[in-house]
Amino acid sequence: MTGLVSVIIPASNEGQYIGTCLKAVLASRPLPQHGLEVVVVANGCRDDTATIAQGFTAMAQSRGWSLHVLDLPEGGKIRALNAGEQRASGHIRVYLDADVVVSPDLLAELASALSVDQPRYAAGTAQIPAPASWVTARYARFWQRLPFARMQAAGFGLFAVNAAGRQRWGQFPDIISDDTFVRLQFTPQERMQVNARYDWPMTEGLARLVRVRRRQDQGTAQLAALFPALMQNEDKPHPDFLALLKADPVGFCVYGFVSVIVRLTRKRDSTHWARGR
Secondary structure, three states: EEEEEEEEEEOOOOOOOOHHHHHHHOOOOOOOEEEEEEEEEEEOOOHHHHHHHHHOHHHHHHOOOOEEEEEOOOOHHHHHHHHHHHOHHHHHHHHEEOOOOEEEOHHHHHHOOOOOOOOOOEEEEEEEEOOOOOHHHHHHHHOOHHHHHHHOOOHHHHHHHHHHHHHHOOOOOOOHHHHHHHHHHHHHEEEEEEEEEEEEEOOOOOHHHHHHHHHHHHHHHHHHHHEEEEEEEOOOOOOHHHHHHOHHHHHHHHHHHHHHHHHHHOOOOOOOOOOOO
């Protein structure tokens, strides 16, 4: 065994999802020449997230892996990420949302891709499970046609870095978009996407879509203001909305309606973290 992979999972009131997430992680195929540790950071939970996570300790041990559960009294994803980092010891770091479900091959493929000396960032191939609500189904269908959703190693819900890549920044700063902050630490040539898939659910319903979209926009603007040098690594392509309209007029209208509401309510406070789902 030549190294250790640490999977860090911030989880705030994720009792409904953390069991499925951990079951998939711990069912991963063996990681050649790598051990695995999982660090769940239950933060500010008012439910049984931590208890459920601790119930997977025996499953981890049966695979020769380890599971650590931190139960923080205060919420906040950035606080949880930094606490998880302090507990983790792997040279490869995987950052995973608690509602993501990985496929059996994903962690092994990430470990293989990141086992190089040069700084590297890697992500899996996301797929969106069928939404329950009509509006989210149309939004998700259109969203998957956007250039950003199709770009290399976008990293929504799950991303990973190797030891040399992790040296690009210190603690996570107090920002909204931690995933974009990490992705932009790397040039497009330093980012890789592996073939293995993971499920990344979208939030259900119009009101939640608006909240998440507003926070995403605020996060991008915040990064541009605080870390302008990072924006040179942004390679997000511009969409051809006329072609997208022709391809999916209903999805275009739903996506556009959400965008308009976000613009009209741009000044609304968004200090609380909004889930991707």
